[in-house]
Amino acid sequence: MIEKIPFGRTEHNSTRTLFGAAAFWATPQEEANKTLDLLLEYGVNHIDTAASYGDAELRLGPWLKPHRDAFFLATKTEKRTYAAAKEELHRSLERLQTDHVDLWQMHILVEPDEWETAMGPGGALEAFIEAREPGLTRFLGVTGHGVTVAQMHLKSLERFDFDSVLLPYNPTMMQNPQYAAEFEQLMAVCQQKNVAVQTIKALSKGPWGDKLKTHNTWYEPFTTQEEIDLAVQWILCRPGVFINTVGDTTLLPMVLDAAARVDTTVPQVSLTAKMSSIEMEPLFV
Numbered sequence: 001m002i003e004k005i006p007f008g009r010t011e012h013n014s015t016r017t018l019f020g021a022a023a024f025w026a027t028p029q030e031e032a033n034k035t036l037d038l039l040l041e042y043g044v045n046h047i048d049t050a051a052s053y054g055d056a057e058l059r060l061g062p063w064l065k066p067h068r069d070a071f072f073l074a075t076k077t078e079k080r081t082y083a084a085a086k087e088e089l090h091r092s093l094e095r096l097q098t099d100h101v102d103l104w105q106m107h108i109l110v111e112p113d114e115w116e117t118a119m120g121p122g123g124a125l126e127a128f129i130e131a132r133e134p135g136l137t138r139f140l141g142v143t144g145h146g147v148t149v150a151q152m153h154l155k156s157l158e159r160f161d162f163d164s165v166l167l168p169y170n171p172t173m174m175q176n177p178q179y180a181a182e183f184e185q186l187m188a189v190c191q192q193k194n195v196a197v198q199t200i201k202a203l204s205k206g207p208w209g210d211k212l213k214t215h216n217t218w219y220e221p222f223t224t225q226e227e228i229d230l231a232v233q234w235i236l237c238r239p240g241v242f243i244n245t246v247g248d249t250t251l252l253p254m255v256l257d258a259a260a261r262v263d264t265t266v267p268q269v270s271l272t273a274k275m276s277s278i279e280m281e282p283l284f285v
Helices: 029-042 056-070 082-096 112-119 124-132 149-159 177-193 225-236 252-261 268-275
Strands: 004-006 013-015 017-020 046-048 072-077 101-106 137-143 164-168 196-200 204-206 241-244
Touching (some): 017 029, 056 072, 056 082, 072 082, 082 124, 112 124, 124 137, 149 164, 149 177, 164 177, 177 196, 225 241, 225 268
Parallel strands (some): 017 046, 017 241, 072 101, 101 137, 137 164, 164 196
Antiparallel strands (some): 004 013
8 A cells, every 4th residue: 555644734644646637638437437446446545636637527526426535636727817716616626526625726836927916916816715715625735847836836835825835856857956956945845834745747757859659648758667666766755745646547557556665765865876877858947
């Protein structure tokens, strides 16, 4: 079984491997059901989706209905105004066939102008705060991609006391000195405030570039069990962080298997040395 630890201040013990439902972007319901059944086998108890993930919320809804109490459920919105965010939350709840989500997140909040809109008068933050009052969501978070995301999350945490953050974390990202410094600064703030830290792009070898796209990921992923074991271990050997799983259902069993067998006592520096033998490129520059 996969280790469970407190998801920040939420009082929920989440599996350190969270299911990333971007994998259901255009997945038939039967295939989605089989994938979700696999979560039960591994004891995964936390699902992360988004309104912008194609059909993902629609695929989760029917399966989740009899299992809702067994999962911490998170979704996201890219809407930046109060009215649009509020409308999209109600749409998400309808698609997910539930009366509440446990975590609602501002998705990909990295552009300064979008940040100002979301955090300003009439912005999405007002809808987020309001949604907690009737219990439409219990907790609030912020997510993002790119090399400036850690810096923007720090700014968001100064503006509002969010319960979680989500951002890229892998060896190539941490080879960028500025990103590494800002990531560590963010980690320190999150530890102080007991904010949950979710990581993405664990399996990224680099951009697809001109290569033939063979998997349902927007980056070229690791595909062998040995590589996936190393990538998962590299992240989980860092205490307190979570992995949002890969957006490809064919790779998911290998990720869950790696997480179930992981030895978190191995020093990350030794894993970095092993991973340096794998040809990797930065996903964001």
